[in-house]
Amino acid sequence: METLVIQINNSKAYKLLADLEDLKILKVLKRTTQQPVSLSEKYAGKLSSTTTDSLQNYVKQSREEWNSETI
Numbered sequence: 001m002e003t004l005v006i007q008i009n010n011s012k013a014y015k016l017l018a019d020l021e022d023l024k025i026l027k028v029l030k031r032t033t034q035q036p037v038s039l040s041e042k043y044a045g046k047l048s049s050t051t052t053d054s055l056q057n058y059v060k061q062s063r064e065e066w067n068s069e070t071i
Helices: 012-022 049-068
Strands: none
Touching: none
């Protein structure tokens, strides 16, 4: 068996899918899609404030060092 992701472009397709499912030709696994979660929402509150401050300082220092280097 193979699992496929399809895009419904016409509302009549839902009836066709239901008919195919009734005939046991296919099985509809997921009827709705979830909105993607942004990374900031996904990881909000996962690090302590001291860790985030330390990380922000490290990134800022790294960028300053990178920008001040000459080739």
